[in-house]
Amino acid sequence: MIGLVDCNSFYVSCERVFQPRLRRLPVGVMSNNDGCVIALSNELKATGITMGTPAFEIQHLARQGRIHLLSSNYELYGDMSQRVQSVLEEFSPGVEPYSIDEMFVRFGGFTSDQMLEHARQLHDRVRQYTGIPVCVGVAPTRTLAKFANRAAKKIPAYRGVCVLQADSAETKALLQRFELGDLWGVGRRLVERLAIIGIRTGWDLAQADPKRIRQQFSVTLERTALELRGISCIEMNDFHEPRQRIMTSRSFGKLTDNVGEIREAMRQHGQRGAEKLRSQGSLARAVLVFLKTNPFRQDLPQYTPSAVLELPRPTDDSREILHAAGQALQRIYRKGYLFQKGGVMLLDLVDASRQQLSLLDTPQSDTDRQRSAKLMNVIDDLNRTMGRGTVKLGTPSPGAAWHLRCANLTQRYTTRWGELPVAKSQ
Template identity: 50%
Template sequence: MIGHCDCNNFYVSCFRVFMPELAGRPVGVLSSGDGCIVARSNELKAMGVANGTPVFQLPHEVRQQTVLLSSAYPLFGECSRRVVATMRATTGPVEAYSIDEQFVDLSGLSLKALQAHAEELRHIVQRSTGIPVSIGVAPSRTLAKVGTGIAKKQPAYGGVCVLEADHPATRAHLGRMPVTDVWGVASRTGEKLARLRIHTALDLREANPSEIRRRFGIVLERTLWELRGQDVIRLDDIDQKRQNIMTSRTFGSTTGRLEDLREAVRSHAQAGAEKVRRQQSVARAVMVFLSTPRFRSDLPQDYPSLTLTLSRPTDDSRLIVAAAQRALEAIYRPGLLYAKAGVMMVDLADREGMQLDWLEGQQTEAERQQSAKVMGVMDALNREFGRGTVTLGGRRQDERWRQRHARQTPRFLTSWDELPTVKMG
């Protein structure tokens, strides 16, 4: 059997660990730049606020009652690490699927023992980390995620739902579940399935596997078998290395200064290069794009982009940043106000398995090792002391392109100066 652990309202829960005064209050966590709500407490959901709602569209009466907080990704990452570490010390092998989801191997336990073990695991995680979780248990990952959804939405389950593949209750749950709520079934796929009269998860489970494979491919066929209780999906099937990696942000305020744009592009290029190294890849090209404010009809509009092929496939931040800066120089138009910049690492290849074309002047082995050593030291320092500790180029105090974080909370776990203070007596 497989367990699926999902942290409840994760971003909000992270804040509540260190800000207990938020308990029971409607809380919204904002996107980068404080533009939209990307996470909601149950109280805010009950007020009818949808995920992705722009802050300016919140009704006045809702805004008055709601606590809005800027995202704090270092805090979220550390809380996630603690949840995973606690689970690994308590149960079987753990696979981290996302920042707030994990799969657990629960093989060898009876149904009765599974229920008790999942309840104990849930209790230990909340006691040790302060993060409430819901757990679904089933013979397959897809059914386990169905179980987690039930455990979160139906209080009678007490945060744990164990599903047997062929039990009538499991079939009943699947019969009430829209097919687009199934893990991995996108809305467009749902529209195509609807034309085949497949509207619910149970309809998909009962469909002809060969027909589903012929029309939709092997991935959806595997989902069908998973709904029947067969464990055929591996995380490697889902989390394939990305072929492109994009880093972009809307500016805190518009700017037409080339120096501001250079700093933004340099920052995005460095972040993208780090992600390329993290997945053991190299980039063959770099694309840079700019955008003027789309909703300012009173301003000239411009959305230029340029892709430059790198002299050789690389994960070296220095080469990637240099190429990105050249692309920026080529597309920048003086006199315009820009609201966004981004950099995309294009046409990624596996670093170790890539077939090198020696006719294109590749690095010598000594150069490759030197590059890997420099990048390795840079990444290690940034992991140890925080992102931005080591960068290419300096930083100014008046960076107009930096995003707004007007509702930033203290950095409870990543800054010595902002650790919570306990007073006795």
């Protein structure tokens, strides 16, 4: 059996753990630069505000105290996600994060009654140890586990835990009850195409001929149909294949034409991309740098340049990547433009353990690679244990235009000594 544990309103729940005053209040978390709402409490949803609502449209409600808007605190959310995972690992050695707030958990050796009790214990323990409310869905396949999780979230009678068997009457009734779009990987356009051939519910899809589904749609949808029958077709490793390219970008806090500030932003993006590169055991052969002006400001001149530089050798060394990114930026930067966004993309990735060396490589080249690997490992270890940004190449200027707008940022309670919660006596 496979479980999917999904943290409810995760970003909001993380904030509420350390700010109990926000419980039962309408709370939203905004995207980078406080642009739009990306996480909502149930109370905020009840007001009619939806995901993606621009923050400026509802700021008057925040000023009136009718809603509460917070800036994204990703350092806090990432640490809380790790804490949830640690609790899950007490229940199963097979824990696979699917996203920051969703994790697959492999179970084995339980009867149906034992599985339900075990899932309830897991549900309660995560809340007790971390303060994060979760829903748990358990089933023979990942697609059914996702579906069971949705049922646990939408149907109060389940009390946050739903265990389904592939061939049970309960599973059939739920698949007939829920909309086809509630299934994992079935989008709106696919729903419309399936309706044309008479498939309108999850049960219809489960009963459809898999070969016909593959011929008319895709092998991915065929796997979904088989998984709804209880036939496992998706391996946990499928979710963690190394990425073929790594993009790190972000909108600037305000428009800027200052090349020094833009260079600092590209340096931060390049370092973060190199960290991701090393974490998945890859090397990059090329670096792409791009800039964008604001397309909605037609009163300003528009310019969206990009440049790709091939690296002398495949590398994961931050220094080499930043050098190439700096050269690419120098090629594309033009005075007279106010830039809104920039980013760095690492291209043509190869497995670090299978790189092909040049015929011109010398013993000194091998020594240089070993020194580079040791230095990068030390930097990564320090940043991992002492907090991201503890060691970085170049010091960013305080107050630079590229820094994010975070007017409502809360404390990073769990990862910064200077931001620990303070208990005050009455």
